[in-house]
Amino acid sequence: QVTLRESGPALVKPTQTLTLTCTFSGFSLSTPGMSVSWIRQTPGKALEWLALIDWDDDKYYNTSLKTRLTISKDTSRNQVVLTMTYIDPLDTATYYCARLGVAIGYYFDYWGQGTLVTVSS
Amino acid sequence: VLTQSPGTLSLSPGKSASLSCRASQTFNSGLLSWYQQKPGQAPTLLIYGASKRAPGIPDRFSGSGSGTDFTLTIDGVEPEDSALYYCQRYGGSPPITFGQGTRLEIE
Numbered sequence: 001q002v003t004l005r006e007s008g009p010a011l012v013k014p015t016q017t018l019t020l021t022c023t024f025s026g027f028s029l030s031t032p033g034m035s036v037s038w039i040r041q042t043p044g045k046a047l048e049w050l051a052l053i054d055w056d057d058d059k060y061y062n063t064s065l066k067t068r069l070t071i072s073k074d075t076s077r078n079q080v081v082l083t084m085t086y087i088d089p090l091d092t093a094t095y096y097c098a099r100l101g102v103a104i105g106y107y108f109d110y111w112g113q114g115t116l117v118t119v120s121s
Numbered sequence: 122v123l124t125q126s127p128g129t130l131s132l133s134p135g136k137s138a139s140l141s142c143r144a145s146q147t148f149n150s151g152l153l154s155w156y157q158q159k160p161g162q163a164p165t166l167l168i169y170g171a172s173k174r175a176p177g178i179p180d181r182f183s184g185s186g187s188g189t190d191f192t193l194t195i196d197g198v199e200p201e202d203s204a205l206y207y208c209q210r211y212g213g214s215p216p217i218t219f220g221q222g223t224r225l226e227i228e
Contacts, residue, residue: 039219047156060217063214106152
């Protein structure tokens with residue numbers, strides 16, 4: 001059974017660095033073709049893809065946010081970590097992690113339940 | 122860029138819904154997916170490869186299209202279909218793109 005779970009602070013102050021962790025089970029991020037992405041949704045707005053890391057440790061970032069984002073993985077602990085620097089109130093959103101395996105298909109088949117991050121002083 | 126239309130669609134139960142997703146450049150239809158998101162929930166996969174239903178998805182949901190124009194059709198909408206619907210493309214740079222969503226309201 002595949003599950004993903006996001007964790008991190010619920011409240012962050014502006015200019016701080018946000019660190020989110022995606023802990024998953026039921027699959028391995030060392031399996032060829034496998035990847036995990038971070039996706040966010042600001043209140044009342046659309047889904048916004050943020051970053052992806054794959055089995056080969058290749059990393060891809062949202063073009064407009066790439067200077068602020070870092071994605072990494074710990075395969076042994078089944079975790080993917082996203083850091084976002086210089087947090088702003090506009091970054092208030094629900095942050096999701098999701099699995100995509102190109103050997104399965106080019107879509108997100110499993111999502112975490114999301115974690116709400118509020119940016120406020 | 123993926124552009125979805127309409128922004129909001131209001132229908133009565135039993136009607137047919139047609140949701141559009143238009144890409145700025147042509148791409149392989151195998152890379153196009155549709156998701157449904159209900160309030161307070163994560164998105165769930167409806168359609169992948171432009172026209173293949175995900176496991177457990179009712180057959181009133183269907184996808185079609187190629188090139189730059191894709192459509193999600195819901196035949197005989199039900200109140201439980203009220204949700205946000207997103208298309209998503211894999212590939213290119215950046216590797217993942219979402220449309221801005223269509224809100225479907227069943228009244």
